[in-house]
Amino acid sequence: MRIILLGAPGAGKGTQAQFLMSKYGIPQISTGDMLRAAIKEGSELGVAAKKIMDAGQLVSDELIIGLVKERVAKADCANGFLLDGFPRTIPQADAMKDAGISVDHVIEFDVPDDVIVERMSGRRVHPASGRVYHLVYNPPKVTGKDDETGEELVTRVDDLEETVRKRLAIYHEQTELLVGYYRETAARGETQYHHIDGTQAVDAVSQQLVTLLD
């Protein structure tokens, strides 16, 4: 099963990707997590991406497209994958299509901006695994620690309210165009398109996804 999770920053893509990954045994491909790992390693890619990400801007299409093509070619993607945070622009979606990478489902998470700003202020993450928590809505078992490893949770540099607002503006300018793009793709019978109310509780969203995908 090949799935695209589409939605604004903070809409819940990473949270549901973790759920779907364990439910269906397909890998999560989060371009954001890949870039953050590159920053941590201090690789050339990381150095190029850091300033852009901290400012809430998009990394160049060229860089991202190369990264994703390489990733989906790996053996663990043979039975499918979950794209989380890619594609984010029309050129990225076109590049994917040109590379012959089709998808079975596009899932759009719809959440109003004000709900997102509030969510981001309480987000805590476990960088090594990509697991995502919220102080109130999805708290870890032990405050400040990852459930599986007990390691420290951190806040993301780009979760400052000002940066979140910038990321939301970019989402509305560039990424939201993909809603129309994939609705048209679905109208041609090339994928299935699902719109989900992302303001529901985490478990309610997960249940809805299972109903759609099973």
Ligand code: AP5
């Ligand atoms: P990326 O890491 O992809 O960030 P994003 O798309 O902005 O999305 P987020 O990870 O912030 O949100 P999410 O939807 O995963 O929400 P989450 O589940 O964590 O990208 C970061 C940066 O990398 C970009 O700004 C850009 O610079 C660069 N980049 C990445 N991909 C790129 C690309 N393709 N092209 C160019 N540049 C790229 O949830 C958020 C919070 O809400 C959590 O605290 C969670 O616990 C909570 N929550 C989740 N669901 C619910 C719910 N139903 N109810 C209540 N709380 C909930």
Ligand code: ZN
């Ligand atoms: Zn995410």
